[in-house]
Amino acid sequence: xxxxxxxxxxxxxxxxxxxxxxxxxxxxxxxxxxxxxxxxxxxxxxxxxxxxxxxxxxxxxxxxxxxxxxxxxxxxxxxxxxxxxxxxxxxxxxxxxxxxxxxxxxxxxxxxxxxxxxxxxxxxxxxxxxxxxxxxxxxxxxxxxxxxxxxxxxxxxxxxxxxxxxxxxxxxxxxxxxxxxxxxxxxxxxxxxxxxxxxxxxxxxxxxxxxxxxxxxxxxxxxxxxxxxxxxxxxxxxxxxxxxxxxxxxxxxxxxxxxxxxxxxxxxxxxxxxxxxxxxxxxxxxxxxxxxxxxxxxxxxxxxxxxxxxxxxxxxxxxxxxxxxxxxxxxxxxxxxxxxxxxxxxxxxxxxxxxxxxxxxxxxxxxxxxxxxxxxxxxxxxxxxxxxxxxxxxxxxxxxxxxxxxx
Amino acid sequence: xxxxxxxxxxxxxxxxxxxxxxxxxxxxxxxxxxxxxxxxxxxxxxxxxxxxxxxxxxxxxxxxxxxxxxxxxxxxxxxxxxxxxxxxxxxxxxxxxxxxxxxxxxxxxxxxxxxxxxxxxxxxxxxxxxxxxxxxxxxxxxxxxxxxxxxxxxxxxxxxxxxxxxxxxxxxxxxxxxxxxxxxxxxxxxxxxxxxxxxxxxxxxxxxxxxxxxxxxxxxxxxxxxxxxxxxxxxxxxxxxxxxxxxxxxxxxxxxxxxxxxxxxxxxxxxxxxxxxxxxxxxxxxxxxxxxxxxxxxxxxxxxxxxxxxxxxxxxxxxxxxxxxxxxxxxxxxxxxxxxxxxxxxxxxxxxxxxxxxxxxxxxxxxxxxxxxxxxxxxxxxxxxxxxxxxxxxxxxxxxxxxxxxx
Ligand SMILES: NC(=O)NCCC(=O)O
Ligand SMILES: NC(=O)NCCC(=O)O
Numbered sequence: 011x012x013x014x015x016x017x018x019x020x021x022x023x024x025x026x027x028x029x030x031x032x033x034x035x036x037x038x039x040x041x042x043x044x045x046x047x048x049x050x051x052x053x054x055x056x057x058x059x060x061x062x063x064x065x066x067x068x069x070x071x072x073x074x075x076x077x078x079x080x081x082x083x084x085x086x087x088x089x090x091x092x093x094x095x096x097x098x099x100x101x102x103x104x105x106x107x108x109x110x111x112x113x114x115x116x117x118x119x120x121x122x123x124x125x126x127x128x129x130x131x132x133x134x135x136x137x138x139x140x141x142x143x144x145x146x147x148x149x150x151x152x153x154x155x156x157x158x159x160x161x162x163x164x165x166x167x168x169x170x171x172x173x174x175x176x177x178x179x180x181x182x183x184x185x186x187x188x189x190x191x192x193x194x195x196x197x198x199x200x201x202x203x204x205x206x207x208x209x210x211x212x213x214x215x216x217x218x219x220x221x222x223x224x225x226x227x228x229x230x231x232x233x234x235x236x237x238x239x240x241x242x243x244x245x246x247x248x249x250x251x252x253x254x255x256x257x258x259x260x261x262x263x264x265x266x267x268x269x270x271x272x273x274x275x276x277x278x279x280x281x282x283x284x285x286x287x288x289x290x291x292x293x294x295x296x297x298x299x300x301x302x303x304x305x306x307x308x309x310x311x312x313x314x315x316x317x318x319x320x321x322x323x324x325x326x327x328x329x330x331x332x333x334x335x336x337x338x339x340x341x342x343x344x345x346x347x348x349x350x351x352x353x354x355x356x357x358x359x360x361x362x363x364x365x366x367x368x369x370x371x372x373x374x375x376x377x378x379x380x381x382x383x384x385x386x387x388x389x390x391x392x393x394x395x396x397x398x399x400x401x402x403x404x405x406x407x408x409x410x411x412x413x414x415x416x417x
Numbered sequence: 418x419x420x421x422x423x424x425x426x427x428x429x430x431x432x433x434x435x436x437x438x439x440x441x442x443x444x445x446x447x448x449x450x451x452x453x454x455x456x457x458x459x460x461x462x463x464x465x466x467x468x469x470x471x472x473x474x475x476x477x478x479x480x481x482x483x484x485x486x487x488x489x490x491x492x493x494x495x496x497x498x499x500x501x502x503x504x505x506x507x508x509x510x511x512x513x514x515x516x517x518x519x520x521x522x523x524x525x526x527x528x529x530x531x532x533x534x535x536x537x538x539x540x541x542x543x544x545x546x547x548x549x550x551x552x553x554x555x556x557x558x559x560x561x562x563x564x565x566x567x568x569x570x571x572x573x574x575x576x577x578x579x580x581x582x583x584x585x586x587x588x589x590x591x592x593x594x595x596x597x598x599x600x601x602x603x604x605x606x607x608x609x610x611x612x613x614x615x616x617x618x619x620x621x622x623x624x625x626x627x628x629x630x631x632x633x634x635x636x637x638x639x640x641x642x643x644x645x646x647x648x649x650x651x652x653x654x655x656x657x658x659x660x661x662x663x664x665x666x667x668x669x670x671x672x673x674x675x676x677x678x679x680x681x682x683x684x685x686x687x688x689x690x691x692x693x694x695x696x697x698x699x700x701x702x703x704x705x706x707x708x709x710x711x712x713x714x715x716x717x718x719x720x721x722x723x724x725x726x727x728x729x730x731x732x733x734x735x736x737x738x739x740x741x742x743x744x745x746x747x748x749x750x751x752x753x754x755x756x757x758x759x760x761x762x763x764x765x766x767x768x769x770x771x772x773x774x775x776x777x778x779x780x781x782x783x784x785x786x787x788x789x790x791x792x793x794x795x796x797x798x799x800x801x802x803x804x805x806x807x808x809x810x811x812x813x814x815x816x817x818x819x820x821x822x823x824x
Binding site: 198199200201202205217219221229230231232233234235237238240243245246248249250251252253259260262265267268269270271272273274276279280281282284285291293295361362364385386387388389390 | 612626636641643644647653655667679680689690692769771792
């Protein structure tokens with residue numbers, strides 16, 4: 011069995027690096043804090059006799075030898091970077107649970123058949139360098155190494171420059187080492203497990219996501235003398251669009267349709283001016299690709315209708331699309347077996363959020379394990395998972411990894 | 418008859434002070450540019466033999482002597498300050514038409530029975546010092562002189578300091594001189610006259626206005642893993658509120674109900690985060706005070722309903738209310754007579770926007786004259802009124818003033 015207290019202690023020790031005012035963490039990707047977090051992890055792993063290598067985009071592969079070192083490693087991991095006001099668990103739990111697996115095996119003198127790897131993926135959050143999950147995506151071939159190295163942060167610093175500056179520009183070609191399989195433990199980042207009183211989510215895949223930038227252009231006008239029927243109010247049009255999309259998503263009783271407008275800006279807003287131009291973002295998600303197509307069609311039709319009925323011109327651009335992911339049945343089965351053996355209450359579920367596992371699943375059999383997080387809150391200093399839930403997740407990870415590495 | 422070309426030339430000369438890139442003007446209240454605009458006007462008036470005085474809050478009263486100098490002057494005027502990217506007509510037309518009235522009387526050797534006054538009200542726009550119309554409001558007793566002098570701009574400069582700096586801190590007690598009556602010519606700032614092919618709006622009053630600050634607080638959450646039915650989406654709630662208010666106002670076939678949301682901000686907005694808090698402004702207007710009460714009740718009820726159905730807490734504060742104004746029948750009649758004599762197509766109408774005349778009407782019989790402005794656009798560099806319409810408005814102003822000053 012893994013040591014839940016030791017895992018908790020390492021989570022709390024990591025949280026001391028880049029602590030925030032309200033009990034969270036700030037370790038933006040490839041900053042000094044991120045480097046210090048990586049260094050702490052590597053110190054712990056070195057003391058266990060593990061070796062490590064870094065690829066050209068800063069992904070770290072920490073190796074624990076097996077009996078058959080000619081075979082690809084069975085891998086686990088996640089990320090150590092955080093949001094600017096991030097929590098202590100998102101990503102970090104998946105990495106430190108991997109450390110706990112190594113420590114447990116070491117304590118018990120177990121050497122697995124296949125070698126193991128603990129992977130730290132660079133810049134998962136996307137807060138410093140957009141987009142999110144860029145380094146696991148590059149590992150899996152979704153982005154070129156050059157384009158990834160050239161991504162700039164807000165201050166114009168490239169990801170390549172940041173790697174050099176913080177000492178994590180490695181030599182290993184991106185895409186190496188190949189992984190036998192990959193397991194990522196993560197907090198759910200949603201309320202379902204907590205609400206249902208379950209300890210483990212056996213994650214069978216990830217819902218598809220599509221991001222849109224939308225512009226509505228009407229005519230700004232004085233709020234006082236402009237009669238309602240003459241207006242071409244871009245905000246009224248946007249409000250109608252959001253309200254209709256919301257109603258459409260809520261009407262899906264399966265709960266699988268998700269629509270979010272996260273950003274909305276009125277250009278040159280003023281209290282007594284009818285808004286002339288509004289820019290907003292739309293995030294569409296669904297667990298079935300065909301349903302996501304239908305949702306997108308619905309959104310596009312609604313946008314056109316709103317444009318016509320409010321006298322505003324509309325335009326939209328799809329800036330990102332992540333197809334529905336189905337994880338490898340054999341990896342999901344390994345997670346589910348471990349969960350049952352440990353008699354933990356669980357559900358099979360799709361991940362609502364993107365994770366490094368999304369991209370890694372393109373090149374290696376993959377699965378994920380979720381544990382509940384308080385009130386479903388993440389990307390927030392208040393993010394919290396109980397020591398018991400963290401330990402349960404690490405135990406399932408350990409059991410699944412050991413099973414998989416014994417093949 | 419007034420000289421339309423001369424009026425146009427003075428409008429264009431004034432527009433040269435603080436010109437903007439796209440053909441508008443920028444003379445924020447009590448800046449160097451505003452002072453230069455005032456100086457130009459005073460030079461013109463001095464050359465006509467007029468005298469002038471400035472009160473403690475910078476309002477300028479330019480006097481043309483009458484035969485009965487013991488009587489209060491019949492006054493006209495408006496403001497010379499502009500929005501940051503303002504037009505060449507809003508306010509300025511009402512002041513320079515007054516200059517044109519003086520010049521016309523001078524040309525024709527006419528001395529009126531009562532003295533005349535041309536008034537320049539300080540800081541009408543409210544862009545530098547909030548609120549709008551603050552100096553005419555102080556003249557009329559709606560604000561104390563001390564509070565007005567203490568109003569600060571964005572940089573912490575008080576209105577009093579700005580007056581000193583630009584040389585318009587006068588000695589005259591605020592509230593002096595008393596005016597026999599007041600006439601303000603202004604562009605309509607809406608589309609009605611243009612749409613209806615009318616040259617003059619005989620303004621019978623000003624609709625009532627109420628301004629609200631609204632906050633909706635739900636719970637921010639990750640857009641991916643948070644099911645629709647668990648959300649407490651502050652933006653979805655705001656969108657529903659705006660959509661319902663819009664529909665309510667549009668359903669009023671009289672067109673007298675006006676609702677505008679001009680500002681809306683999502684706190685810590687992010688593309689993949691369900692908005693947790695939204696702040697917005699609501700501007701309600703109606704030409705009948707009782708109907709405005711009903712509109713406010715409707716808005717308040719809707720806000721409560723939205724809060725309940727979206728699981729968000731709502732709060733609102735009414736930060737400003739300007740009651741419906743009915744102008745003095747004798748002044749309105751003088752404007753209407755002048756319009757008919759000149760055979761100009763016109764309509765009697767309520768002003769949709771607030772003007773200095775709103776406050777002045779509390780202490781002197783008042784009326785306003787509107788002329789069309791292109792596409793109803795104002796507070797914009799593209800603001801435009803034709804030379805013919807400006808001349809027609811100035812002619813009606815002249816005739817009404819002369820009639821009134823002949824009593
Ligand atoms: N886990 C996470 O926040 N991923 C970012 C992509 C998403 O919005 O799902
Ligand atoms: N004329 C004008 O823009 N007044 C400001 C107050 C209002 O919004 O009506």
